[in-house]
Amino acid sequence: MKDTVLAYELQQVSFAYHPQQQILDNINLRITAGSWVTLVGANGSGKSTLAKLLGGLLAANAGKIYVEGTEMNQESITHLRPRIGMVFQNPDNQFIGATVEEDIAFGLEGRCLPRDEMVERVKRYADKLEIGHLLSKHPAELSGGQKQRVAVAATLAMEPGIVIFDEASSMLDEKARGELQLIMREMSESGGYTIISITHDAEEILASDRAIVLKDGGVAADVSPLELFRNQELLSSCRLIAPFRVRLIQELSSRGIELDPGQDIEEVSEQLCRYISSK
Amino acid sequence: MRDKLLFGRCIDTGSPIHRLDPRAKITGMILYLIAIIAVGSWPMLLVTVVFSIVYMLATRIPLKYFVKAAKPLWVLMVFIFVVQSLTVESGEVVLQIGGWALYAGGLKSGFIAAARMALLVSFTAILTFTTTPGLLNQGLDGVLKPLQKIGIKTQRLTLMMSIALRFIPTILDETHKILKAQAARGADIKELPWKEKGKLLLSLLVPVTVSAFRRAEELVLSMESRGYIVGAPRSEYHLLTWQTKDTWFVLSYVLLVAVVLTYRFI
Numbered sequence: 203m204k205d206t207v208l209a210y211e212l213q214q215v216s217f218a219y220h221p222q223q224q225i226l227d228n229i230n231l232r233i234t235a236g237s238w239v240t241l242v243g244a245n246g247s248g249k250s251t252l253a254k255l256l257g258g259l260l261a262a263n264a265g266k267i268y269v270e271g272t273e274m275n276q277e278s279i280t281h282l283r284p285r286i287g288m289v290f291q292n293p294d295n296q297f298i299g300a301t302v303e304e305d306i307a308f309g310l311e312g313r314c315l316p317r318d319e320m321v322e323r324v325k326r327y328a329d330k331l332e333i334g335h336l337l338s339k340h341p342a343e344l345s346g347g348q349k350q351r352v353a354v355a356a357t358l359a360m361e362p363g364i365v366i367f368d369e370a371s372s373m374l375d376e377k378a379r380g381e382l383q384l385i386m387r388e389m390s391e392s393g394g395y396t397i398i399s400i401t402h403d404a405e406e407i408l409a410s411d412r413a414i415v416l417k418d419g420g421v422a423a424d425v426s427p428l429e430l431f432r433n434q435e436l437l438s439s440c441r442l443i444a445p446f447r448v449r450l451i452q453e454l455s456s457r458g459i460e461l462d463p464g465q466d467i468e469e470v471s472e473q474l475c476r477y478i479s480s481k
Numbered sequence: 482m483r484d485k486l487l488f489g490r491c492i493d494t495g496s497p498i499h500r501l502d503p504r505a506k507i508t509g510m511i512l513y514l515i516a517i518i519a520v521g522s523w524p525m526l527l528v529t530v531v532f533s534i535v536y537m538l539a540t541r542i543p544l545k546y547f548v549k550a551a552k553p554l555w556v557l558m559v560f561i562f563v564v565q566s567l568t569v570e571s572g573e574v575v576l577q578i579g580g581w582a583l584y585a586g587g588l589k590s591g592f593i594a595a596a597r598m599a600l601l602v603s604f605t606a607i608l609t610f611t612t613t614p615g616l617l618n619q620g621l622d623g624v625l626k627p628l629q630k631i632g633i634k635t636q637r638l639t640l641m642m643s644i645a646l647r648f649i650p651t652i653l654d655e656t657h658k659i660l661k662a663q664a665a666r667g668a669d670i671k672e673l674p675w676k677e678k679g680k681l682l683l684s685l686l687v688p689v690t691v692s693a694f695r696r697a698e699e700l701v702l703s704m705e706s707r708g709y710i711v712g713a714p715r716s717e718y719h720l721l722t723w724q725t726k727d728t729w730f731v732l733s734y735v736l737l738v739a740v741v742l743t744y745r746f747i
Contacts (some may be wrong), residue, residue: 280710288706295696296703300614300647307718309707314716321718338493338613342650353703360707455522 207235207366208271209396210256217251225251226319226439227419228265235270235363236463237398240407240427242440243416249400252416253368256398257288267323270363284313287357292368293349294341302344302352309360327359331385347378354385365389367399371406383409404431404445407462415440428463490612495704497726499611505727512734513604516741517597523743526593532583532737533604540611551599551605558595565591591737618643619719632714648696656689 210233217226223470226248233239241249254260256266258279267274290296299305303324309318312352328334333350341349350370357365367386371379383406390411399406407413413430415423423436427467430436431444432452444452447470451461461473498506520526537547551558571586591623592712618639625635660670663681670681 254702257703257706283706283708286706290703290706291697292696292699294651295699297647298644298700298704298707300618302644304613304615304718306703309708311715311718312708312710312713314714317714317718317720320716324718340614340650341647342654356707469541 209233209235209237209269210267210398211268213266215255215262215267215393217248217255217260217263226255226262229357229421231414231421231424233396233398234445236393237412238386238399238410239414240410241398241400242402242407242430242442243417243422244364244441247416248290248419249416250368253288253366253398254455256364257286257366259288283372285363287360287362289350289353289357289365289367289370291372293346293353293373296310296353297341297349300340301337302333302339302341305341305352306356306359309356313360318418323359327355330358331355344456345378346374346409347381350374350382351385354382358389363394364396364398367397367401369400369402371401371403379403402442404442404448407431407442408445408448408452409465492542492546492610496539496541496611498536498540498607501611501719501728501730502723503612503616504623504721504723505730506612507617507620507624508731509734510605510608512731512738516603516734516738517601519738519741519745520597521593521745523589523593524630525744526596528740529600529737530596533600536607537604540607544609546610547603547606550610551603554598554602561598562591562595565594607645614646616719616721617646617715619721623721634713637711644700648693651696652689652693655692656685659685659688 210231210302212229212231215226215229215231216224217222229252240440241252243249251260258274259270261276268446270285272282274282299306299307306324306327308318309324315323324337325334328337331354333351333355334346336344336348336352341352344352353370360440371382374382383403383466386397386399386406387409390397390409397410397437399410401407407430408427410427413423413425414421415425415430415436417439422439423430423433425433425436430440430442431448437444447463447467451463454461459474461470461477464470464473490555508633514608516529520529534544537544566583566587569587569590570582570584573585574582575585575588576583609617621642622639625633625638628635663684664670668677668681675683
């Protein structure tokens with residue numbers, strides 16, 4: 203049943219900022235509710251524009267976008283927007299409130315929620331994202347990773363069904379990037395969110411269910427992450443390098459040792475240890 | 482750079498002043514402004530200084546913070562003192578050089594004008610030191626609410642002010658980074674003569690302005706994605722409740738204004 207529910211359906215969607223410069227051309231896509239989809243592609247391939255169209259921040263020049271079965275247009279956007287949350291690239295530029303708690307509450311105030319419910323949600327999602335001790339802090343007192351956690355908490359507090367991460371990890375250090383990925387993984391495993399992430403991070407792509415490759419404003423491939431990393435042509439068109447564990451299992455596979463990429467390098471090394479012990 | 486910046490920063494000490502309604506504090510500051518403008522004599526300057534120090538101490542924030550808040554304006558204070566001293570010709574002549582004379586009345590008025598400026602800046606810092614920006618925003622919204630009757634969109638004004646306050650440290654940080662980048666390429670502002678310093682600061686304007694516009698654009702996207710609609714009704718995260726202590730606080734300022742005005746005009 204879950205597989206039949208669509209979070210998004212795009213029918214022949216095209217978009218151009220200027221008539222002579224087509225950014226997206228005739229995009230057809232179906233995204234299942236509860237799945238984690240990554241949009242990949244080289245710079246300028248139209249990923250962020252597509253994210254803005256999916257988030258209702260831009261309107262398509264042609265074609266139709268359906269969100270959970272409802273066509274997105276001027277009339278429906280006000281009702282659809284609460285279903286869609288967006289986390290952007292620069293954690294500094296999406297911090298609206300003067301403190302962490304005010305920033306999380308900003309979207310809730312717009313929904314005219316009663317104060318008690320706002321306080322409860324702010325606390326619940328701050329605890330969930332492990333930023334409960336930072337509620338009274340000014341953004342200038344937070345690290346990039348902490349600010350991005352605030353942005354995720356502010357988005358999740360609005361309880362959307364769809365969350366779009368627009369290169370949300372690209373300005374973070376390695377540790378913060380890993381933490382954000384863990385949050386996305388937990389969100390995906392909870393089954394309560396459809397996640398769409400635009401990323402150049404190979405580990406993030408590998409953690410998702412499906413990779414959509416954009417090239418020259420169109421969909422060049424719609425494959426599983428492993429298929430993407432096995433296809434050198436696609437990889438070079440996206441300017442991507444497969445994660446180490448994928449390259450390792452490919453190398454081992456060429457020598458007749460078949461392993462599963464698993465969730466991380468520890469899982470691969472455990473499989474390898476078991477294989478060696480069995481020989 | 483942001484560590485040195487006190488403007489807009491709340492220093493939470495849990496004092497009774499911190500717990501007052503922000504609308505009371507804003508009203509108090511407006512009344513204080515009236516009192517400070519009306520101060521024109523030594524006794525009233527003394528009364529205002531004592532009044533100010535009592536409230537500053539009541540915040541439990543070290544006095545040095547208030548002094549620090551006024552420090553960036555010392556050049557302006559010296560300028561006001563010099564101009565007043567040299568232009569007011571009343572009282573006895575204190576110093577005479579050729580055809581030019583310095584009068585006691587000029588010195589007095591210069592000193593009072595500079596003191597008024599220092600008091601105003603350091604005392605109004607009470608408002609930002611004891612109120613979080615969010616509460617300040619709501620307090621301002623409450624105080625400005627009557628203007629809605631004449632068609633002024635006060636919610637937009639207060640949102641703009643709160644975002645401006647929020648972005649001051651960020652933009653200062655960015656300016657600092659650009660200055661460092663320029664210093665790395667040999668244009669260290671500290672070591673340049675005044676004329677070159679001016680040129681360098683002018684060249685900062687373009688990248689800082691471009692970056693501010695870019696930030697504004699991204700902020701708009703973030704606000705829109707969180708369902709912000711200009712002019713749409715919103716609930717309030719901070720609920721303001723006016724209490725008796727707020728009335729007493731405002732009354733103390735009314736008393737100060739009454740004393741200063743009475744002394745001045747009667």
